[in-house]
Amino acid sequence: MDPPRIASASSPELGHQLAKGLQRGCDALELTLDSRQHSLLLDYLGLLAKWNKAYNLTAVRDEAQMVTRHLLDSLVIAPHIRGQRLIDVGTGAGLPGIPMAILFPEREFHLLDSNGKKTRFLFQVKTALRLDNMVVHHARVESFAVGQLFDVVLSRAYASLGDMTDSCRHLLAPDGRFLAMKGAYPAGELEVVSTQYELKAVYPLAVPGLAEQRHLVEIMLRNGAG
Numbered sequence: 001m002d003p004p005r006i007a008s009a010s011s012p013e014l015g016h017q018l019a020k021g022l023q024r025g026c027d028a029l030e031l032t033l034d035s036r037q038h039s040l041l042l043d044y045l046g047l048l049a050k051w052n053k054a055y056n057l058t059a060v061r062d063e064a065q066m067v068t069r070h071l072l073d074s075l076v077i078a079p080h081i082r083g084q085r086l087i088d089v090g091t092g093a094g095l096p097g098i099p100m101a102i103l104f105p106e107r108e109f110h111l112l113d114s115n116g117k118k119t120r121f122l123f124q125v126k127t128a129l130r131l132d133n134m135v136v137h138h139a140r141v142e143s144f145a146v147g148q149l150f151d152v153v154l155s156r157a158y159a160s161l162g163d164m165t166d167s168c169r170h171l172l173a174p175d176g177r178f179l180a181m182k183g184a185y186p187a188g189e190l191e192v193v194s195t196q197y198e199l200k201a202v203y204p205l206a207v208p209g210l211a212e213q214r215h216l217v218e219i220m221l222r223n224g225a226g
Contacts, residue, residue: 018042018067021209025072028208033103040102040129041071047125048093055117057093068209074099074156076205077181077216083151087112089141089158089168094122096156096181101134112137112144141167149173156181161189161217165197172221180217190217198222 074096088097
């Protein structure tokens with residue numbers, strides 16, 4: 001069933017501009033979205049812009065900048081997504097979890113945040129866009145009890161790899177991976193976790209329209225380090 005239509009911008013002209021910007025970015029990333037996925041991403045952006053006025057979900061106010069700094073900055077990791085069950089820790093306004101849930105409807109995405117305002121927004125997005133593969137959790141990660149472990153623990157704005165691995169280790173399946181989105185290459189952070197975690201890859205990322213550095217770090221627990 002198609003999702004209900006949601007106003008994605010304050011004017012048709014802006015809506016057209018946002019749609020074109022998203023399409024150009026996806027073309028540059030060599031990502032193929034169907035029309036429903038494209039619409040869902042713009043609908044999510046519309047909800048984010050609307051709720052942001054009252055809830056201060058993001059410091060980015062300009063919707064065109066949201067396309068670059070939120071949507072494309074999340075979609076850029078798509079080629080490196082693996083596993084069936086993934087959790088986005090400290091998801092905030094749903095980044096990158098919501099774009100990934102839209103892009104990969106066959107996968108299960110759990111979005112966790114301790115901020116009640118943000119999780120209320122996430123529930124609204126899930127309901128409005130009918131994202132059945134998305135589960136929202138309002139909890140602190142350290143006290144979050146999970147029955148089934150995750151193939152991937154994902155984060156976009158976590159303080160450090162050391163903090164991420166310390167607080168989220170109980171969520172990760174034995175052969176699971178941490179995927180951490182970073183700015184500059186985090187050499188110091190990698191050194192801190194190197195005794196217990198094996199570096200699988202650091203992927204340089206190029207976000208269309210963004211000159212800032214981006215990297216995706218993939219690590220897993222070393223054998224015998226559990």
